[in-house]
């Protein structure tokens with residue numbers, strides 16, 4: 077365990093709860109409930125027990141003679157040291173707690189205080205005595221264990237030492253004092269040694285225990301004046317006989333033979349150096365004091381009948397827990413309303429509490445504090461603590477904690493589950509996270525990328541970002557973030573759709589950036605791609621100025637400014653001309669005129685894009701129409717048809733063909749002195765109709781290709797003669813259109829742009845004597861040049 081950079085701790089109530097369950101005699105192999113962090117909780121798995129079967133849940137009673145407890149209403153300062161000595165009524169182990177505030181004069185703000193309502197204690201593994209301290213009198217194989225903790229609060233000097241000693245009286249000693257057969261044998265021996273001696277009485281076990289206790293109490297009290305007693309003392313001889321000598325020796329009793337010839341031997345009481353200072357008692361005094369406590373408890377635990385008539389047997393133990401709490405400043409800590417009672421040791425709380433170094437009755441605020449301390453002291457395991465907090469917040473239905481969780485999540489905090497899910501997403505076992513390199517993850521990501529659609533791509537990047545954050549890997553984060561390249565990806569990144577309006581695109585962008593300011597670069601990238609793809613003034617303006625364009629002009633009003641009625645279709649070239657013509661006219665309001673121009677230009681772009689953007693959901697709008705599937709040996713025709721399509725005025729004309737159809741069928745004479753047959757017209761109309769069908773399907777076809785109707789090839793090539801007049805004449809269709817267009821104000825731009833040229837693909841001069849095909853071919857040649 078790393079003790080420097082990342083270490084789990086526990087608050088005082090947790091430490092005390094673990095302390096009363098810490099039974100070194102029966103510890104779980106490899107786990108120390110007092111000093112080790114609890115095993116991390118795994119859902120759907122029974123948590124491993126941290127408490128071995130048969131462990132004692134200590135009932136700790138105070139040993140006043142060895143304790144230095146806080147005076148009432150006192151606050152510790154840099155001269156303070158507390159000691160609470162206790163022992164367990166049940167297993168008779170001795171537990172000392174020393175809280176020392178003297179070890180760092182620079183730390184002058186001990187807990188509890190406003191920022192740190194409780195000590196948060198970190199185990200000090202390098203503590204000099206954090207090991208077995210071998211052998212004190214009476215317990216040759218007993219061990220004294222000592223563990224140290226320091227408070228994690230920066231200004232708190234608290235240094236806590238917990239010392240555990242096994243019982244002083246070992247089972248064989250207790251048997252010597254309480255085995256009725258042995259006591260009977262001692263009585264019998266005394267009688268047979270001196271059958272005439274009066275007043276001999278069989279000692280009960282509680283009497284034996286009490287007599288020994290009395291002797292030791294006398295030895296610890298210099299004022300008692302007792303130093304020895306005759307070895308033939310009636311009560312002594314029946315209680316201890318001669319087979320307890322070894323025990324008495326160990327306690328410091330000594331036997332002296334008779335000074336006078338024929339006189340009696342005597343037992344001298346132990347003579348420890350007695351000190352009243354709880355912090356400065358020598359081992360012998362401590363041993364005797366401990367034995368006194370143990371003997372009293374052992375005697376008290378005998379049957380009522382046996383205890384009767386023993387005047388000295390008064391036992392009024394005081395639980396030590398309150399003094400532990402006072403010394404550690406946890407008394408009256410903030411508890412959850414439903415739990416303002418003693419911690420119920422019989423009921424296991426959720427393991428998440430232990431992981432947070434907390435206990436189940438913590439108030440929500442205190443639970444939040446426990447999380448914060450763990451997160452600060454043990455950064456490596458924050459995702460796990462966050463998971464614990466999340467779960468407890470939900471379990472408690474605590475608004476306060478849920479808000480805290482939401483805030484942390486919005487700051488990018490990940491839970492262990494989030495991270496495990498991210499590894500699993502890429503097919504890795506989260507358990508082996510440590511062995512998986514960034515490179516392996518990147519290559520896994522990149523190998524999957526081509527197989528998924530745009531929305532899944534974004535999801536995959538998000539998962540990669542999660543791994544990047546959890547591993548603090550810039551490589552992963554960059555791989556996840558730096559690659560918005562297409563319109564659909566940009567939309568997917570924002571969570572937007574094709575039809576999402578610009579205003580909402582901006583709103584989504586703002587949310588993303590608010591969520592995480594690191595999103596700004598990639599967010600602008602996405603916005604810029606969308607703005608370009610949509611030719612959106614709105615988005616461009618937002619990118620430049622941080623604001624959408626102000627007060628956009630209504631279409632109707634804009635049209636009016638351009639002298640058009642409401643139903644007019646906007647033509648970009650026309651618009652351009654009009655704009656150039658009037659932009660310097662002093663009679664127009666220049667600002668409004670600009671706005672109207674921008675509004676109509678935008679609409680005109682949008683309309684053209686919707687016509688051209690034939691594969692809207694798969695790629696950004698482009699000028700290229702869908703491909704055509706070849707009808708046998710007609711790839712030449714196909715490329716020609718594609719080229720026709722790319723000439724905007726021609727395309728518009730064909731698509732809007734019905735508007736001109738009527739005028740064409742009315743007469744057969746299309747040009748001075750020349751007659752076109754009805755068949756020729758029908759054939760031309762059929763061709764145009766097929767062409768229109770094809771163009772429409774090229775626009776609406778969701779697939780990448782369409783198959784031209786075979787009539788097109790037939791009409792274009794095989795019936796070529798039917799469409800054109802011999803000797804340098806226009807086709808009926810084209811001539812009809814061109815003638816017609818001359819009188820049709822809407823169609824005028826066709827003539828203008830075809831003849832005058834513009835900056836579009838329609839840079840071709842159409843001559844009267846050209847066929848449609850020839851005109852297109854010429855256009856193609858010119859473009860190649």
Ligand SMILES: [Zn+2]
Pocket residue numbers: 132133134135164165166167168169
């Ligand atoms: Zn115990």
Ligand SMILES: [Zn+2]
Pocket residue numbers: 186187192194195196227228229232233234
């Ligand atoms: Zn503290």
